[in-house]
């Protein structure tokens with residue numbers, strides 16, 4: 001995607017990982033075991049036999065993650081990554097199936113964006129300044145947005161934001177289908193990127209945008225499963241995601257980071 005602006009977001013090691021991941025993806029995208037949403041190239045549903053490959057992804061990008069981790073394998077995988085000198089992290093893998101679609105449709109139909117606020121969709125034609133403003137707002141909430149190319153036609157994706165009367169972006173949600181045809185997860189989409197500026201939380205912005213993003217992945221991209229990583233102690237996000245129909249499936253999300261490059265920086269919230 002030579003004509004796409006270099007929009008890499010987050011703290012320096014997160015930006016570096018996005019830049020290196022963007023360079024790596026074209027080399028491996030034909031192999032359906034790899035997935036990419038604009039932050040890092042990953043191997044999902046890894047086995048212990050994949051630990052060396054995950055270590056290689058960290059060596060190349062500074063970090064990697066894995067969705068669809070079988071909870072029964074999680075401890076062995078995290079131990080194996082730690083034994084390779086890597087910092088690890090984990091989230092609950094919450095997921096919905098197509099039964100979430102009518103729930104989200106009803107929610108979207110019944111919600112009115114409050115006066116003074118406006119819904120916008122970002123995509124291929126979004127000015128770079130607006131894409132950067134979205135990513136900065138998400139980052140202020142601790143959420144590392146994928147590289148802009150993911151939303152500019154690089155991946156099947158959607159991205160919705162709400163702006164206030166001053167034109168500032170105050171809430172966002174998006175989704176990126178990370179998997180290629182041939183993957184066992186080709187019917188599924190990573191979903192979330194939920195972030196709302198602290199002073200306007202609790203008004204339903206995030207639930208509305210999240211529902212809109214899920215619905216758009218179903219209607220436009222034909223995705224039938226929607227998943228995200230949520231920390232067990234993120235009570236608001238846990239409640240919000242579960243209210244949209246995402247739940248437990250005996251799965252986890254894990255991450256491995258090069259401590260020399262990431263230090264105290266996390267992959268995302």
Ligand SMILES: CC(C)(COP(=O)(O)OP(=O)(O)OC[C@H]1O[C@@H](n2cnc3c(N)ncnc32)[C@H](O)[C@@H]1OP(=O)(O)O)[C@@H](O)C(=O)NCCC(=O)NCCS
Nearest residue numbers: 141194195196201202203204205206207229230236237240
């Ligand atoms: C999670 C987050 C996006 C929610 O945004 P929001 O726009 O306030 O969410 P909503 O207004 O749609 O609220 C969703 C639910 O959470 C509740 N909620 C929102 N803020 C809350 C708070 N501070 N304390 C308790 N409940 C809260 C709402 O009341 C609502 O539940 P209800 O319908 O039962 O009343 C926001 O808190 C945030 O940006 N957090 C930091 C980033 C983050 O954690 N993102 C998720 C990563 S997985």
